Amino acid sequence: MSALDSLSLTAIPPEDEALRGPVREFLAQAMNSVPAHVRARSWSGYDSNFSRELGRKGWLGLTLPREYGGAGRSPHARYVLVEEFLNWGAPVGSHWIADRQSAPLILKYGTQEQKRFYIPPICRGESFFCIGMSEPNAGSDLASVKTRATRNDAGWLLNGQKIWTTNAHHCHYMIALVRTSGSAEDRHEGLSQVIVELKLPGVTVRPIRDLSGDSHFCEVFFDNVQLAADALIGDEGKGWEQVTAELAFERSGPERLYSGIVLFDEWLAFVRTPAGRTPESVRLAGRIVAQLAPLRAMSIAVTGKLARGESPIVEAALVKDLGTGVEQLIPAAIADDLYRRDTAGVPLELLHTLDYVTQVAPSFSLRGGTRDILRGMIARGLGLR
Incomplete structure (x- = not known):
């Protein structure tokens, strides 16, 4: 039986679905005056005050144990919240990584001291994390990382570089995949994960401006950064196993379907008007929805496996790959639809x-x-x- 044979339809439990109403009521007020082109940034949007407000409402760390400040609820509860945040275009980028994968990783592999220190402020929306995986010249070959942590009397001495690190310039910590033994030719052997406080001497963070003018990607340099002995998460040399499990959280959620959902909703509102409706646009709307609906069902099914304590690595990869296709279809197809018209009749905010x-x-x-x-x-x- 292949890994995908067990991916079956899963319903969000009623007690988790019940969260949707209060969240929508809150977001209707919080996002009321925010234009669509700003809301479209959603999970790269940085707003620490918004994150702290979510923390005060108990809407961060939903799946984490109460003893560490979480709510002790199922992954389905978090799914409902994240789906609403993305649909409304809420600025979740500040707490996003910490809530989605850093805290669960620390919970699974960290020591009791690490759990008590790092997880409660994440649940309060006060502590932000970034991911230290990608490196220059490594391409998609994550196993070839060269950033190295060398053990010394004080703990670990860190040297190397990471790139495409989202919101590193706003974050307090990075969980970095590093080499603690061997060389890049050893592939998965000798890789470990460490927590790096980004204010330590020797850490340099440089934002990278992208085509849109945003600067949420960063490159991060480590020059003889001294880490304490307790910076290591899990067992030394088990970093590949840990980071692979971590990526299941990153690849399976609704964020892999809804990166263009604010644009889609804005376009759909136009298509529903007499001026915007054409036979071609109606067919396109059906085409997009027909792809989003089964992918959402798949994503919820993966969430069900996470709720059962499984690690659906392959299933999450499938959701991410197919979801990416729909996410990239949305702007391309909408552009084709709008620019075959007289754009003088198209709302400027939609074009923006x-x-x-x-x-x-x-x-x-x-x-x-x-x-x-x-x-x-x-x-x-x-x-x-």
């Missing part, structure tokens, strides 16, 4: 939002793993290689 999403859409098939890497994982899961 389309412009932004079009510029960032190429990155959708890079973040969280490139298509070639993901499809190799899927092929192995299906027994095809």
Whole structure:
């Protein structure tokens, strides 16, 4: 039986679905005056005050144990919240990584001291994390990382570089995949994960401006950064196993379907007007929804496996790869629809939002793993290689 045979339809439990109403009521007020082209930035949007407000409402760390400040609820509860945040275009980028994967990683592999120190402020929306995986010249080959942590009397001495690190210039910590033994030729052997406080001496963070004018990507340099002995998460040399499990959280959620959902909703509102409705636009709306609906069902099914304590690595890769296709279809197809018309009749805010999403859409098939890497994982899961 392949890894995908067990991916069956899953319903969000009623007690978790009940969260949707209060969240929508809150977001209707919080996002009321925010234009669509700003809301389209959602999970790269940085707003620490918004994150702290979510923390005060108990809407961060939903799946984490109460003893560490969480709510002790199922992954389905978090799914409902994240889906609403993205649909409304809420600025979740500040707490996003910490809530989605850093805290669960620390919970699974960290010591009791690490759990008590790092997780409660994440749940309060006060502590932000970034991911230290990608490196220059490594491409999609994550196992070839060269950033090295060398053990010394004080703990670990860190040297190297990371790149494409989202919001590193706003974050307090990075969980970095580093080499603690061997060389890049050793591949998965000798890799470990460490927590790096980004204010330590020797850490330099440089934002990278992208095509849209945003600067949420960064490059991060480590020059003889001294880490304490307790910076290591989990067992030394087990970093590949840990980071692979972590990526299941990153690849399976609604964020892999809804990067262009604010644009889609803005366009759909126009199509519903007499001036915007054409036979072609109605067919396109049906085409997009017909792809989003089964992908959402798949994403919820993966969430169900996470709720059962499983690690659906291959299934998450499939959701991410297929989701990327829809995410990149949305701006391309909408542009085709709008620019075959007289754009004088198209709302300016819709065109502004389309412009932004079009510029960032190429990155959708890079973040969280490139298509070639993901499809190799899927092929192995299906027994095809």
